[in-house]
Amino acid sequence: MKKIIIIGHKNPDTDTIVSSLIAEHYYANVLKISAKAYRAGELNNETKFVLEKFSIQAPQLLRKVAKDDSFVLVDHNELSQTVDGLEIGQIERIIDHHKINLQLEAPIFLRTDPIGSTASVLARMYAEAGKKIPANIAKLMLSGILSDTLNLNSPTTTEVDRKLVKELNKIAKLNLKQFVVDLFSAKSSLKGISLATLITQDYKVFEMGKSKVGIAAWETTKPESVLAEKEKITNLLAEKKQKEKLDYIVFMLVDIVAQNSVLFIISEKEQALLEKVFAGKVTGSEMFLPKVVSRKKQIVPPLTEALTK
Numbered sequence: 323m324k325k326i327i328i329i330g331h332k333n334p335d336t337d338t339i340v341s342s343l344i345a346e347h348y349y350a351n352v353l354k355i356s357a358k359a360y361r362a363g364e365l366n367n368e369t370k371f372v373l374e375k376f377s378i379q380a381p382q383l384l385r386k387v388a389k390d391d392s393f394v395l396v397d398h399n400e401l402s403q404t405v406d407g408l409e410i411g412q413i414e415r416i417i418d419h420h421k422i423n424l425q426l427e428a429p430i431f432l433r434t435d436p437i438g439s440t441a442s443v444l445a446r447m448y449a450e451a452g453k454k455i456p457a458n459i460a461k462l463m464l465s466g467i468l469s470d471t472l473n474l475n476s477p478t479t480t481e482v483d484r485k486l487v488k489e490l491n492k493i494a495k496l497n498l499k500q501f502v503v504d505l506f507s508a509k510s511s512l513k514g515i516s517l518a519t520l521i522t523q524d525y526k527v528f529e530m531g532k533s534k535v536g537i538a539a540w541e542t543t544k545p546e547s548v549l550a551e552k553e554k555i556t557n558l559l560a561e562k563k564q565k566e567k568l569d570y571i572v573f574m575l576v577d578i579v580a581q582n583s584v585l586f587i588i589s590e591k592e593q594a595l596l597e598k599v600f601a602g603k604v605t606g607s608e609m610f611l612p613k614v615v616s617r618k619k620q621i622v623p624p625l626t627e628a629l630t631k
């Protein structure tokens with residue numbers, strides 16, 4: 323029987339997981355259509371914390387794409403970021419907050435808003451449908467928004483997200499200050515994280531012009547612990563670049579307290595590109611970027627522009 327599968331991106335983050343669960347609820351309660359949330363990879367420590375705190379079951383891992391099933395993509399739309407084996411014709415709906423980079427073959431339901439998280443987009447969809455948001459869904463929405471916007475500090479944050487946090491917390495009734503401390507401490511936790519995992523847990527591949535660019539990010543309140551491993555991380559990145567036949571690979575270490583980033587530079591090729599695009603100085607194979615915390619808004623667009631010219 324044909325099923326509808328809701329799925330977020332590979333190397334799932336909190337927004338992608340909570341959005342798949344929220345979308346499952348939206349399908350059941352607003353659209354009155356049965357659809358099931360799955361995940362495209364292992365949960366990170368932050369997402370585990372969220373689901374445990376609210377006693378919500380994680381979506382099952384999707385092991386195989388069946389030809390008959392149709393798909394709802396949440397929090398992504400690039401084929402390089404979705405589950406392997408999925409064909410464009412199987413996509414029936416996209417709910418996202420990223421730039422659309424997809425050539426479709428047929429009309430589909432498509433909802434993208436340029437706001438802080440996919441959870442925010444879903445919250446708006448409930449409001450537009452005149453549906454009340456239950457407390458457990460409001461908690462998931464808050465987690466997605468606060469995680470993706472780094473507690474409303476990322477430049478991806480909009481007025482919509484700020485208002486939503488206030489409105490949703492009237493339902494969820496969380497101690498937001500404490501919740502964010504716990505959320506970011508879980509985000510920064512290296513428990514069970516090998517260096518190989520560290521560079522793939524929040525890793526995305528982008529097609530920029532003719533170049534294939536891998537960009538890994540690690541958001542943390544404790545950058546020192548990761549900086550100390552720079553050499554090993556750089557070696558792993560070089561291997562990954564070769565294995566995946568990438569043109570460039572970059573690792574972005576985001577300090578979510580000080581609100582800045584350090585890019586790890588693996589070769590002269592990356593150095594030349596990054597120096598041209600960001601006008602920052604490379605010292606000891608790293609480039610410091612003050613006030614840069616968002617891959618989506620501050621790293622991907624200027625790189626894409628430089629590589630498509």
Ligand SMILES: [Mn+2]
Nearest residue numbers: 337397440470
């Ligand atoms: Mn997101």
